[in-house]
Amino acid sequence: MSSINNSETFYDAIVIGAGFSGIQQLHFLRDKLGLKTLLLEAGEAVGGTWYWNRYPGARCDSESHTYCFYFSEQILKEWSWSQKYPGQEEILSYLNFVTDKLELRPNILFRTRVAEMNYFQSQNRWVVKSTKGEKFSASYVISAVGCLSSANSPNIKGRDNFQGELYHTGQWPHEKVDFKNKKVAVIGTGSSGIQAVPLIAKSAKELTVFQRTPNFSVPARNADLSKEFLSQFKSKTSYYREKMKAARHGHPWQAPDISVRETLSTEREEILEEAWSKGGLRFRESFGDTLTDLESNKLMSDFIKRKILEIVKDPNKAKILSNFDHPFGTKRPALDTDYFETFNKKNVNLIDIRQDPIQEITNVGLETESQKFDFDMIIFATGFDALTGSLLKMEIIGEGGRRLADDWKDGPRTYLGLQVAGFPNFFIVTGPGSPSVLTNMPQAIDQNVSWITDCISYMKENNFSKIEPKKEFMSDWMEQVQKAVEGTLFPIAKHSWYLGANIPGKPQVFMPYVGGLNQYRKICDDVAATGYNGFQFST
Numbered sequence: 001m002s003s004i005n006n007s008e009t010f011y012d013a014i015v016i017g018a019g020f021s022g023i024q025q026l027h028f029l030r031d032k033l034g035l036k037t038l039l040l041e042a043g044e045a046v047g048g049t050w051y052w053n054r055y056p057g058a059r060c061d062s063e064s065h066t067y068c069f070y071f072s073e074q075i076l077k078e079w080s081w082s083q084k085y086p087g088q089e090e091i092l093s094y095l096n097f098v099t100d101k102l103e104l105r106p107n108i109l110f111r112t113r114v115a116e117m118n119y120f121q122s123q124n125r126w127v128v129k130s131t132k133g134e135k136f137s138a139s140y141v142i143s144a145v146g147c148l149s150s151a152n153s154p155n156i157k158g159r160d161n162f163q164g165e166l167y168h169t170g171q172w173p174h175e176k177v178d179f180k181n182k183k184v185a186v187i188g189t190g191s192s193g194i195q196a197v198p199l200i201a202k203s204a205k206e207l208t209v210f211q212r213t214p215n216f217s218v219p220a221r222n223a224d225l226s227k228e229f230l231s232q233f234k235s236k237t238s239y240y241r242e243k244m245k246a247a248r249h250g251h252p253w254q255a256p257d258i259s260v261r262e263t264l265s266t267e268r269e270e271i272l273e274e275a276w277s278k279g280g281l282r283f284r285e286s287f288g289d290t291l292t293d294l295e296s297n298k299l300m301s302d303f304i305k306r307k308i309l310e311i312v313k314d315p316n317k318a319k320i321l322s323n324f325d326h327p328f329g330t331k332r333p334a335l336d337t338d339y340f341e342t343f344n345k346k347n348v349n350l351i352d353i354r355q356d357p358i359q360e361i362t363n364v365g366l367e368t369e370s371q372k373f374d375f376d377m378i379i380f381a382t383g384f385d386a387l388t389g390s391l392l393k394m395e396i397i398g399e400g401g402r403r404l405a406d407d408w409k410d411g412p413r414t415y416l417g418l419q420v421a422g423f424p425n426f427f428i429v430t431g432p433g434s435p436s437v438l439t440n441m442p443q444a445i446d447q448n449v450s451w452i453t454d455c456i457s458y459m460k461e462n463n464f465s466k467i468e469p470k471k472e473f474m475s476d477w478m479e480q481v482q483k484a485v486e487g488t489l490f491p492i493a494k495h496s497w498y499l500g501a502n503i504p505g506k507p508q509v510f511m512p513y514v515g516g517l518n519q520y521r522k523i524c525d526d527v528a529a530t531g532y533n534g535f536q537f538s539t
Contacts, residue, residue, distance in 0.1 A: 013456075014128050014138040015039040016114050016394075019048015021429040021445040022144035023095060024069060027102050028453040029142075033460070038136060039104070040128065042113035046099050049149050050091045055169040055381075056177075057195035058088035061281060061335045062440045064225070065233045066252055068094065070241050070446060075101060077234045085222045085280075085335070116395040117141060119424060124466055126425065139465070142427045142452060143391060147437050150389025152382050152502060154187070157360035164364070165377040169196060170384060179204040182376040185366065187358070189215050193381030194334045198342045200379075208349040208373060210358065213495060214321055216304055216328045220335040221279030248516030250435075250443030255285035260296030263287070272303050284329050291488050297327040304328060311340040318343075320352045330493035332437070386497045387432045387511045388412050398423035411500075411509030415469035415477050415534055416524055418448065424468040427452045432511040433481050437498070439517045447517065451524050455532065464537040473534030484515040 015025045018041035029037045043051045050058075060067050064081035075098060082090060099105060116129040126141045151170035153159075159166070167177065169192035184204040186193055189211045201207045233240070243252035260268060275283040289296045305322045312318035321340065342348055356368040365374040388408065396404035399422050407413065407420065414420050417434025418427055429448045430436040436444055459467060485491060490498065490510060500506035513520055527533050 009134075009136045011038045011136065011138040012036045013038075013140040013142065014126070014136055015142045015144055016128075017041065017048060017144035017146060017149075017390075018043070018046040018099075018108055018110075019050070019144065019146050019149075020069075020095070020442050021146070021449060022046075022048065023099060023102075023104065024071065024445060024449045025142050025144055025429060025452065026104055026107055028071075028449055029456070030104075030107060031102070032453060033457055035140075035456075037107055038138070039108045040112045040114055040130070040136070041108055041110050044110050046095050046108070047092045048095075048144075048146050050088055050095065052149065052151075052172070053170055053192070054088055054172040054174065055167075055192060055196050055379075056199035057197075057337075058169075058172075058192070059195055059220075059222070060086050060091060061191070061220070062251065062442075063280070064090075065230075066240065066244060066250075066440055067091075067442055069098060069442060070237070070244075071450075073237060076237050080230050081225055083222055083224055085220050114394050116397070117426075118397045119399060119426070121399055124424070140425045140427070140456060142429060143431070144429045145390035145394075147387050147430055147441075148384045150385040150393060152385050152389075153380055154382050155504075156358060156366075159361045161363045162361050162365075162378060164375055166380075167377070168380040168382070169193070177377075179377070181205045183374060184208070184377045184379065185210060185373065185375045186379045186381055188381035188383065189213070190381060190383050191215075191332060191334045192383065194336045194339045196379070196381060197348075198336070198338045201342045201345055201348050204347065206347050206349070208351060208375070209343075210351045210353050211320065212353050213325065213331075214323050215331070215334055216301070216324065217334040217336045217339055218281075218283045218304070219276070219279040220337055221277075222337060244440065244443050245521065246518055248518050249281075249285075249438065250440035250517045251281065253282060253285060255288045255290070257288045259289045259293065260287040260299045261289075261293065268299065269303075272300070276303075276307065280335060281333070284333055291327075291329050291490070294327065294489060294492075297329070297489055301328040308340050312343050314343065317350045320350055323352075326493035326496070327489045330488075330490045331496045331498070383497055383502060385503050385506070386437065386500070388500070388506075389503070391428070391431070396423065396426070398426070409507070411507040412511060413474055413478050415474040416520075416527065417513065418452065418524075419467070419469045419535070421469050421471045421474050424466045427455075433477060433513055435513050435515075435517045435520050438512050438514060444517055447521050447524070451528065454528060458528075458532065459537065462537070463539055466538045467532070467535050469535050477534075480515075481513050482510065484513060485510045488514055490514060 012035035013029050015022050026039045029035045064086040113131045115131045118127045125137050128136045151168050179200050180203045183206045185208050187210045194217050240252050244250050275286045308322040309318045356370050359367045392405050402422050412432035414433040417431040495501045499508045
């Protein structure tokens with residue numbers, strides 16, 4: 001539990017959310033700037049998405065030695081990852097290690113979910129109210145609620161009638177869930193479903209997977225990290241730091257400047273086979289035009305399709321799993337361990353709900369248009385209301401009573417993904433309009449948190465008390481975000497959560513900036529170097 005004195009409610013800054021971004025932002029504001037800072041967290045402990053997402057197989061898809069904080073050389077060298085792709089428990093242990101190392105707990109108030117935020121112009125203060133009625137006041141509020149933290153539970157008819165166990169991968173219970181001798185349904189085949197299915201199938205009596213959209217997935221090829229590798233890494237942290245800063249996606253590698261379609265077929269096949277055998281997200285970066293040239297993408301997509309048809313022995317299952325409706329990489333690509341192989345097990349069934357849609361959930365299972373199923377357990381692996389969901393769950397009220405939900409009714413609008421006009425001194429870490437989910441997240445977080453910290457420092461040095469973006473710069477930036485995506489294949493994927501298409505009624509606007517983290521970093525640095533061009537300050 002936190003040692004915060006609940007009667008003390010006045011702060012320089014309030015940070016919301018105790019995941020990667022909240023932990024780093026609290027540390028920077030408190031220890032670099034000396035601000036009286038409070039972090040509010042809805043959960044009972046730190047971790048953010050890694051606190052809530054405890055489903056079987058939950059694992060990072062960035063390599064562990066890059067999926068961590070780089071602001072502290074000491075922390076980099078004291079912590080040793082066990083695997084190439086760390087699991088949920090290890091990442092949670094790491095975040096607790098960092099929290100304790102930096103002695104952050106006295107500034108964190110757990111079990112405190114933010115319900116409402118109000119900006120009072122006359123005092124230039126934000127008042128933050130919790131669901132328990134507590135009120136906290138601060139000059140600055142920084143949202144670190146995360147891009148993928150608002151679980152999307154589909155409103156299927158009869159859902160509340162089910163008498164068995166009902167779970168969502170993004171709201172997994174902390175106690176052990178037992179699948180043994182049970183008939184289990186998994187609805188959804190995004191990253192969480194792809195990670196969970198192989199492990200559930202190992203002990204469930206029967207597992208039925210309900211797939212709407214076939215998902216591209218590449219083998220992770222996870223492995224334990226050797227002492228030699230860890231020693232080499234710790235001796236070259238500045239090398240990795242610079243490599244990640246130079247890359248568009250925040251990983252320590254770059255795609256070669258070669259075209260898939262212009263590469264001879266024999267050489268192309270050798271490159272793809274080698275990349276497949278190594279696994280991981282580097283497969284996508286085997287060539288330089290995967291996301292910009294449709295013919296090149298088709299060659300990559302066809303390669304993965306052939307792999308699925310080779311792995312899955314049942315021709316009908318293989319066809320359902322590889323009946324792609326979007327180019328490879330235009331939806332979040334998944335990494336897996338034996339996902340496609342799992343469909344060769346006798347206890348695993350696959351239902352194509354594009355052909356046979358779910359009609360309702362019953363008290364004993366569910367019904368599609370043509371079939372009835374009995375289940376002991378139903379698991380929604382249906383993802384998140386991405387990028388805006390967690391923000392809009394809070395009632396955020398800016399100048400003159402304007403609501404963020406109203407301003408964003410036609411889609412989110414920000415300047416650099418960091419601020420919104422009419423909401424002074426309110427910052428968003430990895431918000432819509434920033435590269436966020438298209439990158440190695442801790443690197444995008446580090447860039448945003450560092451920029452916000454430097455900006456507040458600039459304000460203190462110049463006796464400014466208020467900052468917000470100019471409306472015209474915000475409009476120009478959102479045009480840049482849309483123009484950047486027009487030069488890619490992303491718009492072809494019509495049902496992507498990058499667009500918000502997985503949430504009924506959500507305006508479909510492409511939300512992340514696809515120009516690359518390296519380019520975005522340069523833009524943000526240039527804005528800061530010119531006296532924060534596009535922002536307006538007052539004293």
